[in-house]
Amino acid sequence: MITRRNFVRGLLRFAFGISWHPSVATVAFRKRAMGEEGQAPRWAFLVDTYKCVGCGFCVKACKLENDVPYDANVTRTWVERYILTKSGEVLADTPKGGRDGFITPKVQQNTGHYREVKPEEIAKAFFVPKLCNQCENPPCVQVCPVGATYQTEDGVVLVDRQWCIGCGYCIMACPYGVRFFHPVYKVADKCNFCYHRIHQGLKPACVEACPFEARLIGDLNNPDAPVTRFINTQRVGVLKEDYGTKPQVYYAGLSKEVR
């Protein structure tokens, strides 16, 4: 006969037994297992805006490499163009994420029409490539209700496509607008520094595609890496510092107009 005592005892035995099952054990002890692999790198990115010409090769390469539909109006990385006129106006646009380059002086106004700026009106103009900042304190990871987005030991924030429920809270929480819903997989998607490539010692697709070395990746834990040296010795800025996210994409030549 099943008495209450026997039932509870059986339940405890079952719980103890199942806790040894590999699938449960990996979840419970995952953190520790990863820590034993030794000093992990801390990936960081350096964008030299002085070198960017807005060709859009990085955006093209990223879309092809990472299986983001080429013509869909979402992208893991993009290039923004800023034009400051002599009258003090700030104009910015990023048509198709800058995928096809900036071949016209007309600035997209997003409501369907364009604004033409004459060369003599321009005080200064520049391009700013954007990508995921792989924040040290990522708000997207904080708000994910199921833990489908997480930070790896080497600082990159990843999304588990099998576990994401598609609530969009992470997209709302990211101050940089790097997240979007993948049009095919219908889950949150974002730049991950081409995690599949950097793990094999390759460079991210956008870094590889940039003809002017405006984009560089490096390991902050290695003081001799060129990117680390540049960040430590030159004047660099990060985007939206006041959000407390501690972004790990550093910009050389950042201007205050950049959002």
Next chain:
Amino acid sequence: MEVHGEAWTLKELFVYPNEYVYWSVQIVMYPFMTGVVAGAFVLSSLYHVFGIKQLRGMARFSLVPSFALLLAVPLPLLFHLLQPRRAFNVFLTPHFTSAIAAFGVVFSAYTAIVASELWFLYRKHFVTVATALREKRDRSLRETLLLLLYSALTLGAYDISENALRKDENATRVLAGIGIPVACFLHGYAGFIFGSVKANALWMTPLMPVIFIMSAVVSGIALCMLTYIVVMEVRRMRLSAVPVPHQPTREEIKGVELSEITTTAKYLVLFMIFAISLELLDLIFREYTALKSWDVLRRIIYGRDFTNIFILQYLIGNLVPFVMLLLPNLTIRRAVVSACCWCFSVCS
């Protein structure tokens, strides 16, 4: 290829390429409905906990819409998910740094409280109906089914002696007492979900949970008033014009209705004052401190959304019902219009 959000997003000037309105009407429905749920609960607690006698009828009534809507609350949330079949993951691997993760816990706790309070409140009714049906000889199929339903609802507790009913009442009071903070938490927590999104300057304010609770109580009371009036009017119309013994006359019902509505309206105005002052405080504070984000907000509030915010919400939704409820000699018709106005303002 169509991107989620592209169909209903209107992009103006410069925005990031991935920026779309990802949270649309379903996400608006959720706080509105939890708001009504929490508000209706607070209204019923005014009688059960604070002993405001005039609200006796309303208190019994308002728990019903509260419970009914509570069951519908998770639906819009479920439908807004891009992977609704994985919704259960929230319970399997709750990630507690996320404000949404505690949803399951808070929601089930609150549902349990409201369900048990309702049961204690209507237990006598269940028992009376079940006993009456059982004693009846030749029951029709409908009556047999009703008997089954009501017997199940009694949960086997058939004792309706005075002593047992007093215990019921005590239990209701205790549950209502626990329920108030939990209801406020359920809804304040919905406010926290929005208020803590630091990427959205318009939402980001610590006042958000309090604003949510206050306007929730107002919407809850307003909706209870509306449904109460509808129910009572239907009841009144179904009565015959000629008085029948043991049944209230039309005039009596009208009298009860008006007195309940007048008292309820007083509380509606009280909470309305809190809600509106908090919202205005938030707006004025933002304007006065004029942080970096105000630059963009000002353009949205005074420019693009001026009609929505000031004309539809503040003028028609808040000021009009406020004045209508404050004018002396409140009539049912005026109460209906002002309750509608408020519900409309919340929607807009």
